[in-house]
Structures are given as structure tokens and as C-alpha cells.
Amino acid sequence: MQKTEIKKPELLAPAGDLEKLKIVINYGADAVYLGGESFGLRAKAKNFTPEEMAEGISYAHAHGVKVYVTCNIFAHNYDLKDMEAYFKSLYDMKADAVLIADPGVFYIAKKAAPGLSIHISTQANNTNYMSANFWKELGAERIVAARELSLVEIGDMVKNADIEVEAFVHGAMCISYSGRCLLSAYFTGRDANRGACTHPCRWKYYITEATREGELLPVSEDERGTYIFNSKDLCMIEHIPELVKSGIRSFKIEGRIKTAYYGAVTVKAYREAIDDYFKDPGLYESKKPYYLEELKKASYRGFTTGFYFGRPDSESQIYENSAYIKNYDFIGLVKEYDSKTGIALIEQRNKFSVGDEVEFLCAGGENFKQKIDEIIDIEGGLRESAPHAQELIKIKTAKAVKCMDIMRRKAAL
């Protein structure tokens, strides 16, 4: 079935906890995905208690934002206990969908909560349109394309499958098949397929590839070895038109265990890029360097377009180290703003001092820079710095800010 109508895609952001959920919504996410305390694939994320989940869902719905709950482990028999009750509770909380990879888990969800929408996780390795149609016939409403597909393949899937297609557009990549990987279980006993990946693909290895003729992988950078499995991060912000034209319904940002600041920066950049493109493609083209610079203000490992335009090559990896590039520090979160006095109440996140040059990351508006002239504590006293974690202080801002805007500062090199 051919589909020609071009709709604005959904911008789908990670929400590792309640604060991150509120922040990415503030910066323009159309939908968020999150995990409960069980069955999701990010054991290291804080994840949501049932009470937090209910609060997160009602907060999101009050802001017109959808919530998808990850239940995408590959379940063992002992995981199945309590799953039925869990799906019923998600249905009662009005979750907009659950993300599932395992057919057994799918079966339980369908029986326990027939009204609950199901999206098929990228973990299910949806690499062709017949798989998509298979899941559709079983009652799924969306599939997340495997990360190993090119843009042409995803476009073909959209054209030939009668189901919504979601795809990752930004964030960390696995060297293996979308997380179906045994490295972590092999080295540490912690299974990536059950949410406990220890990221051994980022570790350093002594390895020599000697059998692939013509492919020279640099494996001897220094005495510490090499990071041959260490992929750069996916970044498709310079290719919004191609993504939109392919018919991908939902643009997904990876990163439930990344910081709230990371969520804010990436969501704001993609929000602006998508909106600019739909308003005026020329405007989008002219702002590409700006979007990219903005994304580089959150931590990243270098950027690649992954599999979208062909097979990743040696340029898609980082061989020197596994560290993130971090250009900016998150130093404060705006809690309140008084438009009469121009003073903002700020929750400290990293030490800052009078005289620091800072920048405000403004949701839905233009960022601005200023110098901090004065720091006022809650009792009204003047301070030279704000060294205490999450302390509330006040500063006068050069322009109006809003609750949940972020104050950042260039990181010291």
C-alpha cells in the first residue's frame, strides 16, 4: 500500500526518571518512553515506581504528550510471573503504549490488557516489511525499525507495511545487533538482553584483525590498546528532509540513562530542526550548523549517520578512548522567575561563581548568554559562589526565563 501524505513526525524522547520526563516535555517532546521497575531494558536507569509512573503519565497527558512504557526484555520463565498484573496496571494508568520484543510477553500483554496499544521494540530486529505486517496482523500498532537498516530500506518498509514505523535518529549505537549482544553477559554475567548491559563494547581491547582483505582497522594507537567496538553516536539532524520523506512516523532519541541536560539539549535541537523544516525548508538548511553546534553542547562520542546511508565503516568508530566529549556543564535549573524583578530562582547543579559567563538554554525560545553579577541566597544575603549541590539561589537574568530552563557554562578544558 502506497502512502504519500507527509505528516510532521512525532519527536520521541527518553525519560529515565520523573525530572527527565518533565524536562524533555518542556523542551518539546511529543512523546516519551520510560521503564517501570521491571521488564524494561535499562536496569541502570532509575526507572519509575508505580506511583511515579502514574504521576508521569498524568503530567505528560496534561501537556498533550504520549507515554510509551518499555517492557522489552527477552523474558525467561521466571520473568513471566507478575507480568499480567503489570500490563493491567499500565492499562489502568492510561499508558499510551507498551514496547515489547518477546512474543511471549506480547501474548501476555494481549490477553491481560487487550485495549493496551503495543509497539514492537527495535530489540525484535524488525528488518523487513513482512515482519512489520506479521506484527500488525497480531495486533501491534507500531514497530521500531532495526537500527541496522538504511534509509532506503526503512522507506520500503513504510511503503509496504500497514503499520506505523518508528526509528532512532540520535544517540548511542551498539556495535552488535541493536543490543542483542552477548558481550556483557560473557564478560560480567550481566545480560544486555535483560537490561543489565555493562557496555563492554566501550572497553579497550588488544585485538588484531588479519582476515578481512582491504579493511585496515587501526588497532595499535597506543600502549593501552584500542577501542575497536566503540561506535560513534548516531546523529541525523542534518538529514531531517530525507527522514521525513521516508515516512518514518516517530523520530526517536536514545538515552534513558543520560542526563536531564542531555535530554533538554537534544530535544530542543530536534524540535527546532523539525519545526523549522516544516515551516520553511530554506530556514532549516540555513540553520544546520547551529543545530549541530547545539547538539555538541551535550556529551557525545563523535557523530555518525550509522546505517542510514550504507554500511558504517572504520570512520564510524572511535579508536582512541571511550570517553564522551563534554563541552558544557549543567550548572543550574530554573525553578521560578519573577518578571517584575527579573530574578530567577535557580537550583544549583554544579558550582558556579560571580563573574562566570553562563548561557541559558530556553525551551521554545532563543538561548542567551550573560555574566553572573550577583548571587543571592534564600535569606537575601550576597554570595561569591554557589558550591552546594541542589542549593536554591537567586540571580538576575538578562532576559526572561521559564521554569525548567537550564543554565550551563562552557566546561573547563
Ligand code: SF4
Ligand atoms: S555491550 Fe555494547 S554492543 Fe553490546 S548491548 Fe551493550 S552497548 Fe550494545
